[in-house]
Structure formats: structure tokens, C-alpha cells
Amino acid sequence: MSSRSTLEELAEQYGSPAYVYDLDRVAAARRDLFGLLPEGTEVFYAFKANPHVDVARALRSGDSHACKAEISSTGELAAALEAGYPGSDILYTGPGKTPGELREAIDAGVRLFSAESLTDLESIGAAATAHGTVADCLLRINSATASASTGIRMTGKPTQFGIDSETVAGIAAELRAVPGTSIAGLHLFSQSNAKDEDALIAEFRHTIEVAAQMQCDLGVPLRLLDIGGGFSVPYGQHGERAAYPKLRAELAAALDLSFPGWRQGAPRVAVESGRYLVGDSGTLLATVSNVKVSRGRKFVILDAGINTFGGMSGLGRILPVSVSVAGPGAQRQAAAEQEAGEKASLAGPLCTPGDILGREIPVPELAPGDVVAIPNTGAYGPTASLLMFLGRPAPTEVVVRGGEVVSVSRIEHVRSYRRVERDE
Ligand SMILES: Cc1ncc(COP(=O)(O)O)c(C=O)c1O
Numbered sequence: 001m002s003s004r005s006t007l008e009e010l011a012e013q014y015g016s017p018a019y020v021y022d023l024d025r026v027a028a029a030r031r032d033l034f035g036l037l038p039e040g041t042e043v044f045y046a047f048k049a050n051p052h053v054d055v056a057r058a059l060r061s062g063d064s065h066a067c068k069a070e071i072s073s074t075g076e077l078a079a080a081l082e083a084g085y086p087g088s089d090i091l092y093t094g095p096g097k098t099p100g101e102l103r104e105a106i107d108a109g110v111r112l113f114s115a116e117s118l119t120d121l122e123s124i125g126a127a128a129t130a131h132g133t134v135a136d137c138l139l140r141i142n143s144a145t146a147s148a149s150t151g152i153r154m155t156g157k158p159t160q161f162g163i164d165s166e167t168v169a170g171i172a173a174e175l176r177a178v179p180g181t182s183i184a185g186l187h188l189f190s191q192s193n194a195k196d197e198d199a200l201i202a203e204f205r206h207t208i209e210v211a212a213q214m215q216c217d218l219g220v221p222l223r224l225l226d227i228g229g230g231f232s233v234p235y236g237q238h239g240e241r242a243a244y245p246k247l248r249a250e251l252a253a254a255l256d257l258s259f260p261g262w263r264q265g266a267p268r269v270a271v272e273s274g275r276y277l278v279g280d281s282g283t284l285l286a287t288v289s290n291v292k293v294s295r296g297r298k299f300v301i302l303d304a305g306i307n308t309f310g311g312m313s314g315l316g317r318i319l320p321v322s323v324s325v326a327g328p329g330a331q332r333q334a335a336a337e338q339e340a341g342e343k344a345s346l347a348g349p350l351c352t353p354g355d356i357l358g359r360e361i362p363v364p365e366l367a368p369g370d371v372v373a374i375p376n377t378g379a380y381g382p383t384a385s386l387l388m389f390l391g392r393p394a395p396t397e398v399v400v401r402g403g404e405v406v407s408v409s410r411i412e413h414v415r416s417y418r419r420v421e422r423d424e
Pocket residue numbers: 046049070093189191192193229230231272273274275276379
């Protein structure tokens with residue numbers, strides 16, 4: 001492509017539904033996130049948000065502020081390696097690490113793991129020992145207390161994640177003695193998508209205090225403190241990434257209090273982020289297949305549903321989305337917005353009543369063939385959706401930079417099949 005294409009042209013050229021990821025926005029988000037944090041803070045990119053190789057590579061390359069990778073599967077490991085993250089810059093997390101995947105990660109040069117329990121630490125150690133090496137481990141802590149009032153809370157209750165903070169002192173000697181491991185630090189991830197800055201800061205402050213207590217309980221000086229994340233961006237709705245103007249100073253102050261050596265790298269401090277780094281880079285383009293009225297309610301049926309965006313909608317994490325019309329329909333949209341008030345449900349093509357992207361949301365006047373754009377869909381898109389449900393092809397993923405197309409790809413579903421012959 002030699003000139004800038006409109007979103008509608010991209011849908012026409014490469015098919016619908018299609019995600020368009022803008023690498024300039026990925027670069028801007030990376031710059032902004034590093035700018036929000038105290039100098040020297042490391043950022044682990046959570047591959048679960050979007051493992052697309054071009055997107056992940058954009059977070060790695062460029063200037064001195066390169067992200068590291070937080071992964072939790074061998075699929076993400078392959079994506080990280082392909083995107084240019086060396087094993088030494090990868091943190092492997094997750095509550096169900098198998099011996100096979102640990103072996104694969106260690107073979108690939110990964111040496112930093114988040115350990116979710118004493119037994120998880122032991123399996124990491126066994127895999128490292130078998131490889132003749134020692135794995136650096138961050139003990140993931142499930143704090144007994146919490147302070148955030150918003151976001152998705154992932155700590156403070158019984159969960160598969162992390163070691164209960166109140167048990168750490170009692171098992172510290174065992175944790176320290178696991179062969180093949182060295183306790184490098186702590187990993188606390190307590191919230192996601194915290195729009196409110198005060199709540200985010202309060203949670204980080206609390207996390208840092210808990211970490212300081214855990215350091216005492218463990219009797220090991222921390223080399224790396226991963227305080228988690230929570231950085232927010234709208235999801236499938238119009239809006240901007242959250243601004244956190246006070247965060248940098250507040251975080252530095254909290255670290256000064258609990259970890260006076262942090263400015264000299266004792267410990268190094270890290271955060272994790274998925275959605276903030278890639279969310280606003282993405283636009284989902286979908287085409288209207290049909291418009292119908294049922295018992296007085298309007299339904300706009302798209303060629304993209306929860307198989308394409310929002311397989312997690314059942315968890316209430318998505319609805320309602322917002323749409324705008326790409327191309328000529330944009331004038332109709334402007335007119336409709338002036339009249340204000342037209343509402344419809346946005347349905348996908350799947351044979352399940354759950355395939356709804358938005359219920360009774362304001363929509364422009366739409367007709368079959370119109371291409372609609374759902375903004376802020378760069379995170380938790382295809383790979384967080386019910387991609388294979390009902391056997392529709394995965395959406396096309398178009399990557400652009402400076403308005404020029406960089407790559408076009410689609411995840412393919414392929415069954416590896418082998419009939420097992422038996423002697424009668
Ligand atoms: C351990 C961990 N790290 C990072 C993330 C990324 O979160 P977000 O995309 O909200 O930044 C998650 C999300 O659940 C997570 O569980």
C-alpha cells in the first residue's frame with residue numbers, strides 16, 4: 001500500500017471482520033507508561049493482552065525504554081522469542097505450570113519465574129536442576145489485605161494465585177531451601193483496569209508495604225520487586241487511556257519509605273501492563289449483515305461477535321461497546337447523533353443468545369453492508385475470544401504504522417488428526 005487507507009478501505013481490501021493495530025499508538029502508550037513511572041522502573045508487557053508479533057515487537061524495539069515480557073504459556077513463549085525478547089528478559093507466570101512447559105522455557109533461556117506456591121517453586125526448581133541451572137523466582141504473594149476500591153481484585157481471598165501472605169513467615173525456611181531456585185524477589189498483582197488514580201496509588205502503596213513485610217518474613221533481601229499493574233484504557237468504547245499525573249511521585253515516595261535502596265537498584269522495581277500498552281492501538285472493523293426489529297427492539301447483526309471480540313463478555317467485562325460507522329455512513333452517523341436516541345443491540349453471527357456485543361446502546365443508523373468501527377480493541381481481542389466456537393474464521397489482523405500497512409495475518413484453526421488403526 002503506497003498511500004494511507006481509510007478503515008473502510010482496509011476492511012474492503014483485507015476482509016471483515018478485521019482488527020487494525022496502529023503501531024504508532026503502541027509506541028505512544030509505551031512512552032506514556034514509562035513517563036508515568038519513576039525513572040528506572042522496568043515494564044513487563046503482559047502478552048495475554050495481545051501476542052501479535054508486530055505489536056509485541058513494537059514494545060521492545062525503538063528507544064531505551066524497552067519492555068520485557070510477562071508470559072504464561074509456551075505459545076506466549078514462542079511469540080515473545082519471535083518478537084525479539086531474549087529469554088533473559090522474560091518472566092514466566094501462571095498457576096498451572098507443567099513440567100513440560102517449564103522445561104521448554106528453561107531450554108529457551110528463561111530464568112525468571114513467578115512461583116505461586118511452595119509446590120510450584122519445587123517444580124520450577126526440579127526443571128532448573130534437570131537443566132543444570134538455578135532459576136530466579138519471584139514469590140507471588142496473595143495479600144491478606146487490600147486497599148483498592150476499583151478494578152478487578154485478584155488478591156485477598158482464597159485463590160489459585162500466589163502464596164497467602166500470612167503463611168510466608170511459617171514456610172520461609174522451606175521456601176529458601178528449594179533446590180534449583182533462588183528467591184529473587186516478589187510478585188504482587190492485585191488489580192486490573194483501575195481507572196481511578198487515587199485507588200491505583202493506594203493499592204500500590206499497600207502492595208509496597210506488604211512487600212516490605214514479606215521481605216522481613218522471608219529473611220531474604222529482594223533483588224526484584226514486581227508490584228503488578230492496573231493501568232487502564234477503555235475497552236471497546238470511545239475514550240482515552242487513563243492519566244495518572246500523581247503516580248510517579250507517589251510511587252517514588254512509597255518506595256523511599258519501604259525500600260530505601262530502590263534508587264540504587266536494591267531492589268529493582270517492575271510493573272506489568274497489558275491493556276494500557278496496546279488497548280488504544282486497535283480498532284475492530286465489522287460489517288453489518290442484517291438489521292431487524294424484534295418486539296419493538298432493534299438488533300444490528302454484525303459479522304463479528306464474541307468469537308471475534310469479547311469472549312470474556314460473559315464475565316461482564318465488556319458490555320457495552322460503542323460503535324461508529326466507517327466510510328460514507330459516517331455522515332448518517334453524524335445526523336443520527338444530532339437526533340440522538342436511536343438505540344439497538346449489537347449482535348454477532350453466532351447461534352447463541354450470548355452473542356451480544358452491546359445491549360441497547362446508542363448506534364448510528366445502520367444498513368447491511370455498512371462497516372462499523374469499534375474503538376480501543378487492541379487488548380484482549382482475538383486471543384481472548386471464543387475464536388473457534390461455531391467454526392467461523394478468525395478475524396484478519398492488519399498492522400499499520402504511519403498509515404501504511406505493515407502486515408496482514410489471520411490465526412488459522414487446524415486440527416492435527418490421526419486415525420488410530422487397531423488390529424481386529
Ligand atoms: C499476572 C498478570 N499480569 C498482567 C496482567 C495484565 O493486566 P492488564 O491487561 O489489565 O494490564 C494480568 C491480567 O489479568 C495478570 O493476571
